[in-house]
Amino acid sequence: MKTYLECIPCFVRQAYDALRQVTGDEELMHRVLRRVLAASAEFRMDLSPPEMAQAIHRIIREETGDPDPYAEIKARSNAAALRLLEEARPLVEGATDPFAMAIRFSIAGNIMDFALTSNMDELDLSSLVERTIRKTLDDAAVDALRQAVREARTILVLGDNAGEIVFDRLLVERMLPAKVLYAVKGSPVINDATRDDARVSGMDRLAEIVDTGNDAPGTLLAQCSATFLEHFKTADLVVAKGQANYETLSEADRDLFFLTQVKCPVIGRDLNKPVGSWVVQYHRGGGHV
């Protein structure tokens, strides 16, 4: 997906909000914001929005001198999610359709992204379950994904944030006995899951952990490692989680499924869904892979 003009104010807002989470140093913030503004002015609109996020978070890491400014936020997200996981599991196992319920919790986990702007401690299971159960999902798309999981021997799940990765365990458990590869980022960017989060979440005991080989949110194929690209190409099924994966793979040249919440109007228009909706969407890559 290309970048829209509408994304530009959002880049600056997100940079400010993300920065506010990791420092109270006004001079440092101003220095970062000045660089973000300059980088936004130069940004090529044919690139996808996560490429701007990548640039912003490189600036934040450089200026703060901290290679992982969101480490603490990620740790809190994982801890909160682990606390909720044990309560969520019986709801999946006891559901009429456990696979569909696992998908729901996996998409619900995307709420942990709000770690950046809200208080993790306030997140309780009841509010999560409420969201999880009342949301409309595309039943046909869920059935198509169910069928694809049944037929696949190797499944690549493209992960999103810390915290969310914990809930993804419920989905990955329903993908077994296929061989599941779970992709995290090659190095820290915002609150995206890395190999550390794969360990803390316990995901590494269910799936083989692979990484994109880079620090872009989503999956920027042009920057991914050869190893990752081989997995991406050869997996029988790819499931891509979160908005950044949609933004970077909406024109990908292979079949895959997107699982995401629609959090912004630009992506809503691209997907033809209102903001706030939950998406299970099959993407047809044209059979070139």
Add this chain to the structure above:
Amino acid sequence: MKTYLECIPCFVRQAYDALRQVTGDEELMHRVLRRVLAASAEFRMDLSPPEMAQAIHRIIREETGDPDPYAEIKARSNAAALRLLEEARPLVEGATDPFAMAIRFSIAGNIMDFALTSNMDELDLSSLVERTIRKTLDDAAVDALRQAVREARTILVLGDNAGEIVFDRLLVERMLPAKVLYAVKGSPVINDATRDDARVSGMDRLAEIVDTGNDAPGTLLAQCSATFLEHFKTADLVVAKGQANYETLSEADRDLFFLTQVKCPVIGRDLNKPVGSWVVQYHRGGGHV
């Protein structure tokens, strides 16, 4: 008031929103946004936010080649306000405290500022009256203003937006028989009222219209004409309307009254009022004038 880091994302957002109102030309918009981003990066934080708005709107006027891009929006705001004025007047005249009610409508008129982001036609008197009547005002400050009006022979009202200027008539009518000067901008900036709006609104039949002599929102004394500064210095009473006047005059060296809605958290903190509240505030200038 100085500019806070929090204002920076808002500058970019406001530029985008304002631009969207006057053009659908994506290339033009991108050109303007790039210049706004660069200007925001260079902006001196010891200046007040309206100085950034002045820069942004100079860029918009330059790039669109239109000296008054919001002319149509201002015309619609004035027309909508004139339609509501005749319904509002009996409510002022029939009120227990007509002066306080006139102040309420004058502050309510600040809602016309939403012209930039909403549909004027949807604004009806009932919703305006509802807001107008239920808001809490500082009664002591209203009484202080009432007393100041009674004692003043010359009153300078610093206007804000088109549309709003129509409702200000109700207040100016309650200031007579003092000699009232009503200040508009020296030339167009956003939807701020100019001499044209003073005529269309009928304000010119109640008050002597003066202008700031420049194109800054609010009242940037450093840029105002000598004529304006003389009025500002010698008026027995100054009433400053809207946020931009607060931002530019919050450290002014003369006594005045602010009448405004609190529309942003930065100004809310400065005034120690929640966003959404309505303010009648006496400002003491230290007696140096």
